[in-house]
Amino acid sequence: MATKLVIVGNGMVGHRLVELCTSGDNAGRFDITVLGEERRPAYDRVNLTKFFEAGADGLALASTDAYAAAGVRLLLGDAVAAVDRAARRVRTAAGVELAYDKLVLATGSTPFVPPVEGRDAAGCFVYRTIDDLEGIAAAAASAGVGAVIGGGLLGLEAANALRKLGLETHVVEIAPRLMALQVDDAGGAVLRRHIESLGVAVHVGVSAKKVIADEAGQVLGLQLSDGGQLDTSLVVFSAGIRPRDELARAAGLAVARRGGVEIDARCRSSDPDILAIGECAAWDGRCYGLVAPGYTMAQVAADELAGAPGRRLGHFDMSTKLKLLGVDVASFGDAFGLEGGAHTLRLIDNVAGVYKQLVVSADRQRLLGGILVGDATQYAQLVAMVQSKAALPVKVESLLLPPGDAPAGLGVEALPASATICSCNNVDKGAICAAIAGGAQAVGPLKSCTKAGTSCGSCVPLLDDLLKIELKKLGVAVNNALCEHFPCSRQDLYQLVRLHRIKTFGELLARHGRGQGCEICKPAVASILASAWNEPVLERQHRPLQDTNDRYLANIQRDGTYSVIPRVAAGEITPEQLVTLGEIARKYGLYTKITGAQRIDMLGARLEQLPLIWRELVDAGFESGHAYGKALRTVKSCVGETWCRYGVQDSVGLAVRLENRYKGLRSPHKLKSAVSGCARECAEAQGKDFGVIATEKGWNLYVCGNGGMKPQHAQLLATDLDESTLVKYVDRFLMFYVRTADRLQRTASWLNALEGGIGYLREVIVDDKLGIAAELEAEMAHVVGTYRCEWKDALEDPHKLAQFRSFVNSPAPDPSLVFIRERGQPRPAHPHEKQELLDRLTRAPGKKEAA
Numbered sequence: 004m005a006t007k008l009v010i011v012g013n014g015m016v017g018h019r020l021v022e023l024c025t026s027g028d029n030a031g032r033f034d035i036t037v038l039g040e041e042r043r044p045a046y047d048r049v050n051l052t053k054f055f056e057a058g059a060d061g062l063a064l065a066s067t068d069a070y071a072a073a074g075v076r077l078l079l080g081d082a083v084a085a086v087d088r089a090a091r092r093v094r095t096a097a098g099v100e101l102a103y104d105k106l107v108l109a110t111g112s113t114p115f116v117p118p119v120e121g122r123d124a125a126g127c128f129v130y131r132t133i134d135d136l137e138g139i140a141a142a143a144a145s146a147g148v149g150a151v152i153g154g155g156l157l158g159l160e161a162a163n164a165l166r167k168l169g170l171e172t173h174v175v176e177i178a179p180r181l182m183a184l185q186v187d188d189a190g191g192a193v194l195r196r197h198i199e200s201l202g203v204a205v206h207v208g209v210s211a212k213k214v215i216a217d218e219a220g221q222v223l224g225l226q227l228s229d230g231g232q233l234d235t236s237l238v239v240f241s242a243g244i245r246p247r248d249e250l251a252r253a254a255g256l257a258v259a260r261r262g263g264v265e266i267d268a269r270c271r272s273s274d275p276d277i278l279a280i281g282e283c284a285a286w287d288g289r290c291y292g293l294v295a296p297g298y299t300m301a302q303v304a305a306d307e308l309a310g311a312p313g314r315r316l317g318h319f320d321m322s323t324k325l326k327l328l329g330v331d332v333a334s335f336g337d338a339f340g341l342e343g344g345a346h347t348l349r350l351i352d353n354v355a356g357v358y359k360q361l362v363v364s365a366d367r368q369r370l371l372g373g374i375l376v377g378d379a380t381q382y383a384q385l386v387a388m389v390q391s392k393a394a395l396p397v398k399v400e401s402l403l404l405p406p407g408d409a410p411a412g413l414g415v416e417a418l419p420a421s422a423t424i425c426s427c428n429n430v431d432k433g434a435i436c437a438a439i440a441g442g443a444q445a446v447g448p449l450k451s452c453t454k455a456g457t458s459c460g461s462c463v464p465l466l467d468d469l470l471k472i473e474l475k476k477l478g479v480a481v482n483n484a485l486c487e488h489f490p491c492s493r494q495d496l497y498q499l500v501r502l503h504r505i506k507t508f509g510e511l512l513a514r515h516g517r518g519q520g521c522e523i524c525k526p527a528v529a530s531i532l533a534s535a536w537n538e539p540v541l542e543r544q545h546r547p548l549q550d551t552n553d554r555y556l557a558n559i560q561r562d563g564t565y566s567v568i569p570r571v572a573a574g575e576i577t578p579e580q581l582v583t584l585g586e587i588a589r590k591y592g593l594y595t596k597i598t599g600a601q602r603i604d605m606l607g608a609r610l611e612q613l614p615l616i617w618r619e620l621v622d623a624g625f626e627s628g629h630a631y632g633k634a635l636r637t638v639k640s641c642v643g644e645t646w647c648r649y650g651v652q653d654s655v656g657l658a659v660r661l662e663n664r665y666k667g668l669r670s671p672h673k674l675k676s677a678v679s680g681c682a683r684e685c686a687e688a689q690g691k692d693f694g695v696i697a698t699e700k701g702w703n704l705y706v707c708g709n710g711g712m713k714p715q716h717a718q719l720l721a722t723d724l725d726e727s728t729l730v731k732y733v734d735r736f737l738m739f740y741v742r743t744a745d746r747l748q749r750t751a752s753w754l755n756a757l758e759g760g761i762g763y764l765r766e767v768i769v770d771d772k773l774g775i776a777a778e779l780e781a782e783m784a785h786v787v788g789t790y791r792c793e794w795k796d797a798l799e800d801p802h803k804l805a806q807f808r809s810f811v812n813s814p815a816p817d818p819s820l821v822f823i824r825e826r827g828q829p830r831p832a833h834p835h836e837k838q839e840l841l842d843r844l845t846r847a848p849g850k851k852e853a854a
Contacts, residue, residue, distance in 0.1 A: 005034040008308065009093055009101055011083045011250065012109030013039030015048055016281035016297035018064050020107060023305035025073045032309060035075045036101055038093070041132060042080040044070065049294055049458070052160050054136050055167050056561065058834070062133070086254040088274055105276055105308055108264055110247035112282035112292065116240045117152065121214030126222030130161040130241040139239065140833055143168040144823070148235040150174075150225050152211045153242035154181040156323070161241040162203055169825065172203045173233055175225070177210040185323060185334035186358075189351060190376045193358040197330040197377065200356075206231075214238055246283045246290045259285035268315040270304040278304050286316050293321060294458060295427045302429075320390065320426050324375075324382045330356075331379035331714075336372025336389040337362050345371055350403040352377075354689070355716045359403050361385075363395060370395055370402070378714065383424065383465040387432070391422035416472050424465055427458035432469065439473040446470060485746060486523040489516045493671070493746045497531050506536060507544045526550045527746045530633055533669035534741045535782075537789040539796045540632075540669075541803045552631035555807065556793050557613055562831035564820060566606040567593070567616050569625035570666060573640040573658035573678070574601025583623040591616060594828045600637040600675065602628060607829055609816050611808050617794040626792040629667065633747075635674045638662035639687070643680030643697070652697030654680035657726065661695075664730070667790045668737065668783075671744040671753075675709060689717045692750040693733055698722070702729050706736055706764070710751035718754070718761045721769055734783040735768045735776055742779075 008024065010017050017037065024033050039045075046062040047053075054062060070077040081095045086106065094100045114129035116122055126146070128139050143149065149165040151158050154176025165172045174181070180191030181198070195205050206227065215224040215232075225233040246263040257265040257273035263285030270278045280300035282292055291297065296319040303314045322335035340347050344365030351358050357377035364371055370388045375381075385402065387393075396402070420433030430453050443449040446467055450456045456463040471481050483492040489512075491499075496511070505511045508528050512520060520528075529548035533540055540546070540553050552558050557565035569584070584603050588595045591612055593605040608616055617627075630636060638661045641647065643654030658678040668674070677686040678695045688694025694705040700723040708717025721732055744753045757763060766772040797803040809817040821837050822829040832840070 005032060006308070007102060007104040008033040008035045008107070009103040009105075010035065010037045010107045010109055011093065012111055012281070012283075013037050013041070013045050013077070013079070014109060014111045014281065015045060015064065015294055016111070016301050017107075017109035018045035019298050019301040020109065020280060020304060021065075021070070021073075021075055023301060024308065025075065029305065029309055031074075037070070037075060037077050038081065038083050038095065038101075039077070039079045040082040041134070043133060044077060044079065046133065048132075051130075051133070051136065052164050052167070054133060055140070055164065059133050083250060086250055086277075088254055088277070091276065103276075105278070107304060107308075108251060108272070108277065108279040108283055109281050110250065110283045112244035112246050112290070114157075114240060115243040115245050117211065117242055119152070119211045119214055119240075121216055121222075122240065124214050124216040124222045124238075125220050126216075126236055127214060127238045127240065130157060130164070130239050136164065137835065139164065139237070140168060141835060142237050143170055144825070144833070144836070146170060146235075146237040147826075148173070148233070149237040149239065150211075150233050150235045151239045151241055153240065154178065154205070154207065155184065155241075155243065156182065157243070158241040159198070161239045162198075165237070165239065166201065166203060169830070170237065173206060173225075173235065174198070174203060175206045175209060175211055175227065175233075177208070179208045181205065181207065182332065182334075185332065185338070186374050186376060187339060187360065189349065190358045190360065190374045193351070193353070193356060193376045194330060194332060196353075197356050211238075244282065244292055246285065248283055251277075251279065251283075259288050259290070261285075261288070261290075263290040266300075266316075268303075268317075269307045270300050270316065271307065278307065280304050286319075291319055291321070293319075293323065295320060295322075295429070298427060298458070299429055320386075320423065320429075322382075322386050322389075322426050324379055331375065331377060331382075333375040333379040333382045334373075335382070335386045336370070338372045338374050340371070342371055348400055348403060352716070355714070361399070361402055363399055367399065368395060369393075383462045384418075386426060387418050387422040387424060387465070390426075391419045391432075393418055393422065416469075424469065425453075425455035425458075425462045427462075428454040430455040435466065435469055436473050439470060440477065444470070444474060444479065485527055486521055488512065488518045488520050488524050491515070493527055493531070494743050496528065497535070497742055500531050500535050506532065506538075508532070508548050509544070520548075522550075523746075526553070529553070530669050530671065530746075534786075537667065537669075537786050539791060539793055541793070541797055541800070543802065546803075546806075555610065555613065556617075556627060556631060556797060557608070558631045560606060560831070562820060563817060564606065564831070565608045565610065565613060566604055566630065567608055567613070567620070568598070568602055568604050568628040568630035569620050570628040570662070571602045572662040572666075573638055573655050575640075575655055575659060580623065580625070583619070583625075587616060587619050592822070592829055594830060601639050602630075602637060604630070607822065607831070609809065609820060611814065611816060614798060614804055614807050618798055621792070621795050621798065626666070627794040629793075633670055633673050635662070635665045635668050635670075635676070637675055638665075639675070639677040639691075641678075641680050641685035643678075647680060649683055650680035650697070651699055652680055652702065654678040654686065654695075654697060657695065657702070658686075660726075661730075661733070664787055665733075665737065667793075668741075668786050670737070670741050672747055672749045674737070674750070690714070691717060693717075693736060695729065701725050704729055704732055707750040707754035707761075709749060711749055715751040715755075720761070720765055731780065732768055735779040736764075738779040738782045739764075739767060739775075 045064040081097045083093050084096045085094045092100055092102050114131050129135055149170040150173040151161045152175050154174050162172050162174050180188055181194050199205055210228045211225055212228045213226040217223050222236050222238055225235055248258050248264050251264040259265050264272050264279035264283055266279050266284045266286055270280055272279050281297040306314050324333040340362040346363050348361045359375050361373040362371040369392050418432055422432045424432050438453050443452050456466050474481050484490045485493055525548040540549055588605050593607045596604045598604050638658040640654045640658035644650030674692045676693050677688040677691045679686040679688045680697045688696050689705050690708045692709050694717050696703045702724045703722045704720045705717035706720045821832040823832050
C-alpha cells in the first residue's frame, strides 16, 4: 500500500521533493498531497525579479495539470492551521483534514521586518512572493520614489524591481557596506559604484528609524538614524528572513535556539514521522536561505521516505553567484580568509569596475575561497577547485586574470571527478562524465538527466566545455554544425557563400544543407548574406529569413509596439533635427528617452505607424539607426578638442566619419564603438567592441570590449595611428570578425576563444600574417559602397510596405495596445491595469463598483 505523504509547502524545495518522490524507483510508492498557502503552484523564487518581464507563467516550475498527471493532489490557497501528531492528521484554515503516514514541512521562511515605527503604513511592502510584487507594481504606478530597507541579496533584488518599475530608488543598509555577508569592504565599494552608476542611491551605515505617513496612513517619507530623511511614497522591507516554524512549535516539535525545525542528518524532526526541509529547517543549529542546501535536503528526505540508505546531510556549500542590477557578484568557500594562516590575493580594477579576492591555504597549495564583483566568468571553475581541493597553478595570481589572458591548463579538464560542477543540485564532474558516456551527448539531455545547470544556470558554460572535452575522449566528433539543416559552422557557411557567390538562402540550402530551415539557421544565413552582399534585408528573397526586429526594421517591445531610433552619428544633432524628433513623438504619442549611446529612442509606435514615422524622419534627413539589427549601432563620442580644454583631437569628427563608414554593416552580433578626445576617456571607448582614444600623436585603437552580460575591458591593438591607418585596421578587424565568429558571438567572447588572443589578432590585423588584409579591406569597401538606408528602401517599395499592418484583413490598429500616462509620457499598461480597464468596459450599465 502506498505511503500517505503530506507535504506542507509548495515552494521550490517542496516542489523538488515532489519531483523526487514521483520519479524513478519512487514512482507509485507514495500517495502524495501537497498543501500550498499561495494560490499559485510552485514558481522560481530565485529569479523573482524576472516577473516584470516574463510574468507569473514565465516563473512557473509546475502546473496543476502536471501535478494531477503525476497522481499528486495539490491544494492551493489554504494554509495548514494545525498538526495533530497523535492522530497523524493536519487541518487547514478552511477546515480540510488530511491523514498522513509521513509529513514533510517545507514551509520556507517569512521576511524579517525590523521594528521600525510606522512599518504598517499603506505603501509598505515586503519582497517575497509574486503577490508582493503585484502589490508593489500597483503602488509604483502612482509613486515617484521608492526605498528599500536592506542592502543584502534580497534587498538589491528588490531595488532592481523598483528601478525596473521606473522609480527613483534608494537602498538603506545598516551595515557599512552592501552585501555584508558575501563581500568585504573593497568588494562592497566596487559594487556600490556599479549600483550608483545606474542611478540607485545607496545609504550605508544608517538604519530606518521611522516611516512617515499622512493622516490617511499613506507613506510620505522615511526618517533615517543619522537624521536624514527620504521623501518616498513606497517602502520595501527586505532585511532578511525568518524560518516559518510556527506549525512545528505548536505541535511540540523541537526548534533551534535561533528558530527553525531541528532536524538530524536524515532531515527527521524530533518526531521521526515528520521531516523538515528548506528554509524552515535547522541543521546543526542553523537555517539556510539558499536553494542549493534546500535541494540537498529534498534529496536526503526522499531517500529517507523511501527507506533507501545513503545520503546524509553534511557541510553545505554556501557559494553564491548572482547578477544584481546587472552586476556579477559571487562569493564562495572561505571568502574572508578565516582559516588560520590563509593568504589573500586581490585585484582591484576601478576603471573596469572589477574586484577579485582569492584566499589560498597557508601552504599555498589549495584555493579556499574568494569574492568576485563585476566579473564572475571564472566562478564555476573556481568553486570546483575549492571543493575538489585541486592543486593550484605555480603562478596563483594567474587565476585573477580575465578569461582571455589566463594560461592554459586551468580549465574543467584539470578538475578531478569529485569536483562539483553544479552547486545548486550537487552534481559532480564524475556524474556528468558518466551521463555523457551513457548517451547524453548534448547540453539539453545532459541537463535533463543530471539536473546540472537547471537552477541558477551559472555552471552551463562549464557544462558545455566538459561536454566537448568528453566527446572528444569518446572519439565522438564534436558537432559544430549551425543546426540540423546545415552540417557546418557559421564560419564555414560564410566562406561557402563568398566562394560560390551564393545570394539566397534557397541556393545555400540546396547546395549545402537539407530540409526547410529553422529559426536558428534562417536569421544566421540572413546575416551572412547581408554581411557578404549588403542587399536590403526586406528584399523578397530575404524577408522570410528575418526575425521580428529585422522584418519590421524596428525593435518590438514587451507590449507589442515598436521603438524607432534614427541614426544620430556620434550624437551630433542640429536644433532643427531635435525639433523634428519632438514633433514626431508628440504627433504619434511616443515615449521618448535619450539612450546610453547618445541617441533618442521613440517607443510605443504601432506597426502601421512605422512607415508614416519613417517618412517624416527620412524627409528631415534622418536614416535608420539599425537599433533592431545585429549591426553597427553607434559610435559614441565626447566633444573633443573642439570644445573641451583637455581634448587633443577632434573626436566628434572622427566618430561621425567612422559611424557613417560602418553604418549598415551586418555582423554575428551587434557592434558598438566610441571615440574619446583624450585619455580622460569620457566616451568610454575601452568598453566597446572597437574604441578609439586620442593621443598627442594620433589615435590608439582598442578592440573586443563590451561583452554584454559578462562585461570585459577592450584590449589595445595599436597605438598613435593616423586616421587612414586607423580606418584600415578597423576595416580588417571588423571583416575578420564577421568571417570567423560564431553565430551571436560577441567580439569579447570571440577574442577569448581565439587561439593566441590579442597577440595573434595583432599579427593578423597589423602584420597581415595570413595575407588576407587586402581581401578584408575590399570586402569592407563593398559594404561601404553599397549602403542603402533600410527605412528609405522600404518606403519606396509597395510590396515591402504591405506587411506593416496589424491585421491581414483590416487596416485597424491593434486594440489590445493600452497606454498609461506617467511622468508626462505614455507607457505600456501593466496586465492588472489592462484588466481594470476591461472590467470597466464590460461592466453592466448602472452596476456600481464594489466598495
